Amino acid sequence: MTTLNEVAFRLSRRPRSVPRARSALHAVLADWDAGDELLHTAELVLSELVTNALRVRVPSDRQVGVRIAHSSTDGLLRLEVSDAGAGRPVVRHPEPEQTEGRGLWIVEALSHRWGVSGRVGGIGKTVWSELKAPDLVPAPVTREIAAIAVQAGQSVRVWGAWRTVRSIRSERHAAGGLAVVLGLDAGPPLRVAAGEPLAVRTAPAPQVRRAVDSVPATKEEFS
CATH class of the missing domain: 2.30.30.30 (SH3 type barrels.)
Known part of the structure; x- marks a missing residue:
């Protein structure tokens, strides 16, 4: 039997949305009995995905969508961030002294797998990351x-x-x-x-x- 646990919400295009997304993720994963290592990794990945989405050049009133999901079938935690921007983000490999351009490089390094897909029924794209999370448990009654x-x-x-x-x-x-x-x-x-x-x-x-x-x-x- 497959159990799908899922949370979806939207954020305004403001810098404070990054800590808000991180706080929401922390609350969700704590509720799902996630361990500290998974919690830390997921917060870092989601922070980078939301930060990148906020940098996309679109009107300021366009929101950023966030989805957090876990399926008991594959034991993976999936983090999705959607924006209205065109194109596909590319992983850069900055030099050690560079302080920017590390977002997707971090996502790639920490994810079991990650990718970019078009938004179903809308414009823009969704950047997603999947993390191994076999020990997350479904909610009791x-x-x-x-x-x-x-x-x-x-x-x-x-x-x-x-x-x-x-x-x-x-x-x-x-x-x-x-x-x-x-x-x-x-x-x-x-x-x-x-x-x-x-x-x-x-x-x-x-x-x-x-x-x-x-x-x-x-x-x-x-x-």
Whole structure:
């Protein structure tokens, strides 16, 4: 039986999006019981991919898409970063004294495999990296997880009761960083920091999809 754990979200084209992506990844992998070595490697790879995407020459209102996924079939952690830019990035091999141009060189060195593909149903490209992660485990039926890892259809315990999550979106947190807004089956939406732990109850399923944004990015958002 294949279990797919997945988180997807979008970032604005600002330098602070790099630490936000790293923070979100840290919350997700901690929730998936990742070891320190995998966590450190994945944070470094994702930081380089997001940094490169932010340097692409496109209008400043075009967002950067991030997807974090793990499949129990191949035991690989897949990191994807999408942007609206044309062309394909090329690995450079800078001299030791050079301080720039090492992004994809680092990604290539740390990845089990990596590549570039066109965005399905939209313009631009997706640069992806896969890391060996055979020890990541699927979520149990009930536990505490970071808010960014919650998926639609799960139940979260808030205000002393279990509420079913109907929709999920991300936005900027007032104190900085990423916030998650959960639309519930009853009561007002719940707005919390991405790393905020929430008690979650979910029925086991052969495939688990977790997305921060309930509506995928449209072509216009990247065009």
